[in-house]
Amino acid sequence: MLSKYLSLLFLLLLSSVISCTDSDENNESSSDEVIELEDTLIEKTELFTDGPNGNLWKPVSENNGNVVVLFNPSYRKVFDGGCTLELNDGTFSPMYCGFGGLDCFTNPNRLTMRSNVKCSNVKEVKVVCQDLDQIVTFTVTPDKLNQICTRHD
Numbered sequence: 001m002l003s004k005y006l007s008l009l010f011l012l013l014l015s016s017v018i019s020c021t022d023s024d025e026n027n028e029s030s031s032d033e034v035i036e037l038e039d040t041l042i043e044k045t046e047l048f049t050d051g052p053n054g055n056l057w058k059p060v061s062e063n064n065g066n067v068v069v070l071f072n073p074s075y076r077k078v079f080d081g082g083c084t085l086e087l088n089d090g091t092f093s094p095m096y097c098g099f100g101g102l103d104c105f106t107n108p109n110r111l112t113m114r115s116n117v118k119c120s121n122v123k124e125v126k127v128v129c130q131d132l133d134q135i136v137t138f139t140v141t142p143d144k145l146n147q148i149c150t151r152h153d
Helices: 002-020 029-040
Strands: 042-047 055-060 068-070 083-087 092-094 108-112 122-129 133-140
Touching: none
Parallel strands: 042 133
Antiparallel strands: 055 068, 068 108, 083 092, 083 122, 122 133
């Protein structure tokens, strides 16, 4: 559901930009361009499997007791569209990094996203992150989805 919402938001923003450009082309051409861009959005899933090349779900951080996620070293920049956690009430809570003296790259030099919520308020072990060209869902196997307050590595 979040990926559909984020895709719709991206398309809405893109259509605003296209409609503001000075062009003699008709709306059909602009519409085709939007469809092509939508088709290039890549969706993939990665599991939380820690170690030097894995992702880590940490339900209780040392600094504030909230959920924190460390990503594998292949993620060398912060996701442009951000990362979110779905809460028990169906709302979404954005994750963050770089605020309050906390670096975005820690342990050693891995992208680290933090939350403002306790693990008991999170619906399942799942973080959804989006860039301009991809949506990546980080999760666990279905039998562990409800093990929210357990470290997954």
